[in-house]
Amino acid sequence: MxxxxxxxxxxxxxxxxxxxxxxxxxxxxxxxxxxxxxxxxxxxxxxxxxxxxxxxxxxxxxxxxxxxxxxxxxxxxxxxxxxxxxxxxxxxxxxxxxxxxxxxxxxxxxxxxxxxxxxxxxxxxxxxxxxxxxxxxxxxxxxxxxxxxxxxxxxxxxxxxxxxxxxxxxxGFRGAQWTKLVVNMVNAVPAIVGRSVQEALSNRLLRRVITASMRETVRIGIARGIRFGSLQGLDDRRLRRFARMPLWIGQRLPRTLFAYLGSVPNLGSTQQSVRRGQPTEIDFLNGAVVRQAEAIGSDAPVNRALVQLVHEVEREGFLPVERVVAVLRN
Structure with a gap:
């Protein structure tokens, strides 16, 4: 062909x-x-x-x-x-x-x-x-x-x-797209601090922010009437349960992604764009969550803040961990 x-x-x-x-x-x-x-x-x-x-x-x-x-x-x-x-x-x-x-x-x-x-x-x-x-x-x-x-x-x-x-x-491809979007929430934080995805998920403070962005994505999807597709060990039932969990318990979900990442350090697609000096697709990842929230008169503050930080990294370079952690304090 x-x-x-x-x-x-x-x-x-x-x-x-x-x-x-x-x-x-x-x-x-x-x-x-x-x-x-x-x-x-x-x-x-x-x-x-x-x-x-x-x-x-x-x-x-x-x-x-x-x-x-x-x-x-x-x-x-x-x-x-x-x-x-x-x-x-x-x-x-x-x-x-x-x-x-x-x-x-x-x-x-x-x-x-x-x-x-x-x-x-x-x-x-x-x-x-x-x-x-x-x-x-x-x-x-x-x-x-x-x-x-x-x-x-x-x-x-x-x-x-x-x-x-x-x-x-x-x-149910549309629902699977939303599940993939949840998984892709692991991209922004490593890109902001210049670490591999594995390193970011291993850091307790960074993992909390990743968990918060994933949970926010699921909650917006539920509000939009999405039935999440089965993908990478996640499905509609598990994600809906995750959306109700306190943040400290919900961290178990991003930790399970380790099993799919392998041992070779993975930079994530967003960070690879940063390192090549190219614009990232953050407006179509975390930014998509923000737009979906706005469409129903809601907000996605964690993802909105991560979009802003990635754009700052595009202009000025990697940021300290403290800048990411502060997302959950605002």
């Missing part, structure tokens, strides 16, 4: 290398140093899926009409990237591989002739050097759209992607 991958960062690079290894005709988009590195030496994948050296076609924009497109840019770049490639990809099946809640709707709006699906990936990977990706933790990914059961196209595309990594077609 001819597959176009828009964005060859951590996840885009992982899928590109493994789909190429599976025998698919892969073309990726990249820019600047990443584009030069891929053109010169291909994509070097190491870690959880083994060592793969993939020589793939690379350009700033896709040059050939694909059968399947994976949009793997950061959430804040998706609209511009899809628009720039629309002439080539409109009409193809498009899979949005992104954090946040808006990716599939954005793609469907911009590509009226395409069938658009979403993919929730729990794969943890570090992309700190152009053309190089290290997978620190492998996991099954989940494909779907909307609130209903998985359709035939979701199952077909899941089978294709499973030739590279395990992918399951699921129902």
């Amino acid at each position: 001819r597959i176009g991958i828009i964005g060859a960062g951590a996840l885009g690079g992982t899928f590109a290398a493994l789909l190429h290894q599976a025998g698919h005709d892969v073309e990726v988009t990249a820019r600047g140093a990443s584009l030069a590195a891929i053109r010169d030496g291909g994509i070097q994948l190491t870690g959880g899926y083994g060592d793969v050296h993939a020589r793939v076609e690379a350009s700033e924009l896709l040059t050939r009409r694909p059968d399947l497109v994976l949009v793997c840019t950061k959430a804040q770049d998706a609209e511009a990237a899809i628009t720039a490639n629309a002439e080539v990809i409109d009409g193809a099946t498009v899979v949005v591989v992104q954090n946040g809640l808006d990716g599939v709707d954005t793609a469907a709006k911009l590509l009226p002739r395409s069938s658009c699906l979403g993919l929730l990936s729990i794969i943890a990977a570090n992309h700190t050097e152009p053309g190089s990706v290290r997978v620190t933790s492998t996991a099954e990914s989940f494909l779907g759209r909307g609130d209903g059961p998985p359709d035939d196209e979701s199952r077909r595309i899941a089978e294709v992607l499973s030739e590279a990594v395990p992918v399951a077609a699921i129902g």
